[in-house]
Amino acid sequence: MADGAIVLRGVAKVFRRRGEQTNALAPLDLNIPEGQFVAVIGPSGCGKSTLLRLVAGLLEPDAGTVSVAGQSPLGARQAKWFGLVPQTPALLPWRTVRGNIGLLGELNRGGARARGDSHLVPVEVETLIATVGLQGFESALPHELSGGMQQRVALARAFALGAPVLLMDEPFAALDELTREEMRFLLLSVWDGRGRPAAAGPAEPHRPRTVLFVTHSIEEAVLLADRVLVLSARPGRVVADLPIDLPRPRVAAQADSDEFVHHTRNVRAALRQGAGR
Ligand code: ADP
Numbered sequence: 427m428a429d430g431a432i433v434l435r436g437v438a439k440v441f442r443r444r445g446e447q448t449n450a451l452a453p454l455d456l457n458i459p460e461g462q463f464v465a466v467i468g469p470s471g472c473g474k475s476t477l478l479r480l481v482a483g484l485l486e487p488d489a490g491t492v493s494v495a496g497q498s499p500l501g502a503r504q505a506k507w508f509g510l511v512p513q514t515p516a517l518l519p520w521r522t523v524r525g526n527i528g529l530l531g532e533l534n535r536g537g538a539r540a541r542g543d544s545h546l547v548p549v550e551v552e553t554l555i556a557t558v559g560l561q562g563f564e565s566a567l568p569h570e571l572s573g574g575m576q577q578r579v580a581l582a583r584a585f586a587l588g589a590p591v592l593l594m595d596e597p598f599a600a601l602d603e604l605t606r607e608e609m610r611f612l613l614l615s616v617w618d619g620r621g622r623p624a625a626a627g628p629a630e631p632h633r634p635r636t637v638l639f640v641t642h643s644i645e646e647a648v649l650l651a652d653r654v655l656v657l658s659a660r661p662g663r664v665v666a667d668l669p670i671d672l673p674r675p676r677v678a679a680q681a682d683s684d685e686f687v688h689h690t691r692n693v694r695a696a697l698r699q700g701a702g703r
Pocket residue numbers: 441442443448449450468469470471472473474475476477660
């Protein structure tokens with residue numbers, strides 16, 4: 427199955443530390459089709475990051491199975507199916523903007539492509555730099571950039587390999603409100619293929635990537651996603667699975683529409699229900 431579908435069946439996770447047991451994730455069933463943008467929201471500590479790490483193959487479930495494009499998360503990770511955007515940009519401090527964005531491509535050169543991994547559609551580093559608005563900063567080091575600019579680099583890096591699945595763990599949480607809004611629309615434009623600067627020539631056929639996006643923000647979830655999963659307090663289980671049918675491309679003005687407000691109200695109600703309030 428050469429797609430970005432993510433399927434979880436009966437997945438549970440328990441952490442054991444110093445004789446203490448934390449049930450992080452209740453048995454969870456989930457089916458995310460290829461190309462869907464899914465936002466995951468829930469109270470702190472309900473297992474959102476755990477869910478992401480299970481899908482990324484960074485954790486093993488205690489029960490159940492996870493598959494990504496029909497393979498194990500570990501297999502998918504080794505075959506570079508994931509672009510990962512963590513909470514903090516985690517850039518290599520000694521590499522320039524260009525060097526950080528191009529790093530995975532350099533490591534991969536002649537590797538994945540030679541093995542015929544057609545799921546990777548690499549994007550030119552220079553194109554990405556232009557898309558995320560970092561022209562003129564190509565040779566800057568991370569410490570010379572603002573937090574927002576660093577997160578732009580992290581976003582570009584996640585897109586560089588053209589991996590079909592993007593896993594994002596509150597990537598904009600540490601940014602100020604204006605930068606955060608800018609980054610949301612930037613993400614959407616890169617995701618749906620509109621984010622190509624004119625200089626990059628005609629757009630290639632675009633295959634939307636599957637996105638699993640963890641957030642604390644109700645507005646962010648509704649603005650970005652095709653579907654919002656609301657998790658309960660720990661151990662996380664899905665209390666609501668809400669389709670967001672707002673037209674795309676999404677624009678800032680939509681946030682004032684009745685439909686938008688209706689969706690945010692539904693997410694808020696489900697969050698309250700999941701928190702037992
Ligand atoms: P969220 O992302 O929703 O805030 P997490 O997935 O990070 O929640 O964590 C879920 C629960 O599991 C929390 O109670 C957290 O303290 C616990 N937890 C997460 N990782 C570990 C770990 N490596 N060892 C022990 N407990 C952990």
